[in-house]
Amino acid sequence: MTKIEAIAARYGVRPDAILEVPGGVANQAFAIGDRLFLRIPRSQEFEPDLLKEAAVIPTARAAGVRTPAIVDFDDTRKLTDAPYLVMERVHATDLIANPSANTKLWPELGQQVRLLHDIEPQQLDGVPVDEAGDPRPTVDRLATAGLIDAGTAKWLLTWFDRLATWFDRDAPKVLLHGDLAPQNLMVDDAGRYCALVDWGDAAWGPPGAEFAKLRLEQVADLLPGYYTAGRSKPGQGELEAAALWFHLSWGLSNLTGPPRQDQRHWTAPPASRLLGVLRFFASNPPEPWSRLH
16 A cells, blocks of 8 residues: 555545646645545655645635645654645646636635735744845846846846835735745636645745736736725735836846746746746736836
8 A cells, every 4th residue: 555545545535536636846746535635745845835834724714715724734754754734625727727717816816815915923833934135136147147238237227226116125024825826726617716725835925925926917917806805905006016026036036047847837937937027018018017117
């Protein structure tokens, strides 16, 4: 009996009812029968992320975020050589497998993200505090290496400075999902929102960072729902500028990285974020986006 079969047997599930499904970078994933879903870290370095999920998921659910409930978290290593998490199974597919999003998906997701961001600061085991970071060293490094010219470097720094006037980089941190991306958005056959999954990158951090793993077109569709759900509304253009700031910053950081052809997310190709910014602004985006470039 394999370790996966041994876990399934605890819940009365036969081996022929186990189905491995595409997992993320950190975890193997299995559907266990009709009701359960199993996640196991691929290596020891990803175990802290699973421990973090066990702390964050109940908090997110209590705030009203639709994410599968934890059925069991076992770190005894009696059945496996790693901790594992058993969750409710969501009968849905991710937005990569089913890219036809319903028109209501993005505003509803925006409302869900706002519920998460409005959670009061508290101690959650394993959840770090992330800072915004400074893009200037990255721009300087690219220029020094000859990957961008001095004029482009100056233009980028001026753009970052202008964006920084739109939002407060020292604003209070919020609880971030940390990997708000198509592979973690579960939708039904009609493309309607079902659940947000995979909390291994959760952190306390700046709100704008939450939107750096969605395409800017999707962020533009999401933010109106975000604004309607909260206790207070950010200033006009504040989150748009912050989201763009992170797209540019992270996009420049990834520019010299290797291709990651084995990964499903759209940001795996090194130039994808920067090209995404170019595509977005070439599409004549609405206000306030049109004033941010």
